[in-house]
Amino acid sequence: MKKRFSEEQIIGFLREAVAARIGRVTKAAAQNHLTAQGATRHADDPA
Incomplete structure (x- = not known):
């Protein structure tokens, strides 16, 4: 069953x-702010 939505509903x-x-x-971002440097270091490490 397909439901039809009005434009207003879709925008909502x-x-x-x-x-x-x-x-x-x-x-x-706020939670990870303090650990961002550590994550960047890991990303820079070669696999």
């Missing part, structure tokens, strides 16, 4: 998804 979904993504990214 997109806004919520973007807000959730931004919230997660900024939260993760």
